[in-house]
Every structure is written in structure tokens, then in C-alpha cells.
Amino acid sequence: MENIRVRFAPSPTGYLHIGNARTALFNWLFARHHGGRFILRIEDTDLDRHVAEAEEVIIQDFAWLGLDWDEGPDRGGPYGPYRQSERIAIYKEYARRLIDCGRAYYCYCTPQELEHSRQMMLSRGQTPQYEGRCLHLSEDQKRAFEQEGRRPSVRFRVLEEAVVVQDLIRGQVSFDGQTIGDFIILRSDGRAAYNFAVVVDDLLMKISHVLRGEDHLSNTPKQILIYQALGAQPPQFGHMPMILGPDRTRLSKRHGATSVSSYRQKGYLPEAIMNYLALLGWSSPDEKEILSREELIQNFTVERMSKSAAIFDLTKLNWMSGCYIRQADRKRLTKECLPFLQERGYIDRQLTDREMSRAEEIVGSLQAKVSYCAQVADLASVYFDDTPSVDQESRIWLETNESIAVMQALEEVLESFSAEELGDGHEVIKGVQDKSGQKGKKLYMPMRVALTGKMSGPELGAIFSLVGRERCLSRVKHILSLAEQLTKHE
């Protein structure tokens, strides 16, 4: 293939949706795999919905994910401008051409009138479709409408019997021209409608392949019609499967986190998000699942895209993210976790070398247990909370004498050690074992609960060495007193 040019064209709605991110990713992978160009274009035709910083947000999320683009509003390119709001004159010019050759006409119907007739048709069980009322308006009629103060929109005139879409993913799909009503290409305020703007932009930007969500499949015949009316060759289309929520409906806010930034804010690693998204609707030829960005680029082809919709599975994302966290370099991971630790006041904003290496130890001790960085901060509470409460499932360890005996043994052994002697607590544990005669779970769980109030957490060794003798001791006393209270109440 030659001169491959693909684009991602988001509307700046304030955040980058997970589904859009996947669309962007596949376009990017396609471009990088084939050595083509990846273009970012902002579809801000609808001023009403335009959010000022929205464009910036999208660009940031892109950068975070590691997607780079060759042409775009921020870096220019030979086919700019790359914002639709800056291309209004171009759309007008192309609409003019269609009017001149009889493939478009002015329509003076008001939104109210159109809504009314739509309802009428719907109630009669018909497909709502423009009836062509303004198709043959005389100059006098037009003037009369103008006098009324009506501003016309421009409609595309559909003449074709049938339109065939050659889809890269779905094969040949045909549409009956009869079912496509004359649609608006220029709104009455002069702005281009989506179906028109995309065509003009894709044409002028020499886009070779349009890979987008399946929800656009039924728009495609309209767009092909415009290409044809303009005497142009349409690009290759490929309609990708939708991403659904667990209830099998289109992924939306009520399914929870659906923006890329929400995952970034929780401290997911970008390569994990990229990897997971890549597997939604695509599979690698060797069935490998953990793929680096280079492997993704190398293996990506549209032939391996699936046709059926995929459910966004947070559980699997968390597993995959956990894989990346475990593989991550400790220093890097610590850097990613720092903001979360600071936010809770666990560590200072400015760190000495010593504090930094302490932070690395903390993160390292938790690395195998989390899926994303915010969880590190959750679990790190065991290093900072010296008066922990005992969670429900850990209560049972406060209720038996043999468990309490282990805790008491821990208290005594700890007291017999100096702060320097403690180290990673190995000797302490041995001492407690000797004293209590317990081993395994019955040895470890009481100690764990006495130290943290929880049944799970980092290695006891990490707790001993990072918390130190004094605080360990005060925690054990604290928990022991809680246990005492508990027994009294019974």
C-alpha cells in the first residue's frame, strides 16, 4: 500500500473516551505498521458543545498513552488547518459546487417543521426521512421565505438507487438509496454538518483509510454519495466493533470510568491501557496477550480485527495492569506512586535521598499486590497508621486465646530486642515461634493482625524494618487493648 494516511478526528467534548482511544490506537497502529501518516483533526463543528480546554485534554491523554501524530492542530502539516472551526470557508466552497451541479439545494424548513413531519411519519410507521419539500422551490418562494427571516440550510440530493460500501472489516455492505433521505450538509448558520465536513476534510487531507466505530457504518453511504457527487474516489473504510459495558449496552458514564484520564488518575500504566485496548477487537497472530508497543505495531493488521462487539472487562484490565506493574522498574514505579503517597500525606513533597529509598522500599514491598498506583497508597497505610482498626474478617484472630498468646509473645519478644537488633524481624519471628509454639498461619496471622489490623499486606519483614521497633510495639499494645475490649463486651 502506498501513501497511507489515516486520521483520528475527535470532537472536543472535554475528555478522551475509552472507545475513542481505541479507535485512535488502531488508526495509529495501522499507520505505524504500514509506515503511513497519522493525522489528528479536531471536529469542533458544533460550537455549542465546544469546551475550551477540551482539545488540550485530548492531546495530553494522547501523549500519555504514547500516541504521536504527524500532522495536527498543534504541529501543523501540509493539509491544514486541522480544526474544523477554521475550515468553514472550505465547506462553503464545496457546498457551492454541489449546489451548482444540482446535487444540493436550499431548504427553508424550520427545525420545528421537520420535527413535526418526523413525528408524523414515525406515527404512521414509516421511516422518518426528509420529504423533499424544498427541492423544487421557485425563486419567488425562496424570496418569500427569506422575507420571513428564514435562513436556509443546504441539503444533499440523493439520486442513487443503491450504495455499496466495501468494508475492510465487514466485507461488502449495500444500502438502498431509497432509505436515505436528502440530508443537510450545511446548517442554516453556515456551519458544515458532520457528514459533509468529514468528507471534505478526508478528501482534502488525502486520507486513504477510515477506521472508525461501527456506529458510523450507516453514515458511510451518505459520505460515499458525497464523494461521488464531488467526482472523488472515497477512501477505504473499516468499521470496528463497538465496545460495550457489562450490560451489553454502549459503554457510557454509568458503567463507571470511561475516560482515559480516569485511568491515568488512578495510576494505571499507559502501556497497560494501550495493551488492553489493543485486545478489544483485535488479536495477535500468535495469541500472545502481553505485547509491547513495538510488538503491537509489528503485528497489527486489519485482517485480524473481529467483527463482534466486545465488553470492556475491568477485571481483565486490572490483571493486565498488574502484570505491567510487577514488571515495572522499581524506581520508575516509585516515581509514578509518589503523587498518591504525597496526596495522603504519607511522604513529603521534597524528598532526601534517604526518604526516596525508603519510598522505593515501600513501593517495592507492595508491587506484587496491586493493579495500579492508587492501590499502592491504599496498602501503604500499613506503614503509617500506628493505631489501625481491625477489619471485620480479621476479628477472629482477636477471639482465640492461642492467637492472643502469639500477640503477647510478639510484644514480649519485641521488648527484648533493641531497635538496632530488629532488622527485618527474622529473629523476632523465630522468638515468637519458640515462645508460642505456633507455626504457619497460626503464627503469622496473629502477628500480622497485631501489627496492621489486617490479614493481608506486605511481607512481615518489610513491616518490621520500615516501621521499626517502637512503633511496632505500640501497635501490638494497641491491638491487644482492642482485643481486651472485645472480650469484655461479650
Place this chain on the structure above:
RNA sequence: GUCCCCAUCGUCUAGCCCGGUCAAGGACAUCGCCCUUUCACGGCGGUAACGGGGGUUCGAAUCCCCCUGGGGACGCCA
């Protein structure tokens, strides 16, 4: 309502184009065992799917038709 797309374990999927090698493979989740003097990590094993009905064929998860189910689109939203 009309049009369009889709249909393999609970979930993501391989296999389908080029029918037999599929008593359907992998991954997540789940269950069990092992490792670890604990939870986790890791290792091993188990449960679990070709939506239904017709064809075509010696033979169908794979090809055809119908049904059902799900999704999408029908906007002066993108």
C-alpha cells in the same frame, strides 16, 4: 417502525475465508492443589462455549437459508 451489522466458555478471543488434523485451543475470572513457617506473587490442574431450526456434503464451529437474540443508525449531534 425501517435499514444495517453481529452471534464460539461468565468475559476477551483462536479456529471460520481455503469444510475432516476441533471429543473446539489460549487468556481473565472462578474452584482445587503446590510453593511460601502467613495474605499476595508464582507453578500445576479442574469446571465452563460452537444460540435454535433447516439445508448442502461421506463429513459443518467452519458453506447457504430462516428464526431468535444482541448492537447500531435513521438529527440544522459527532
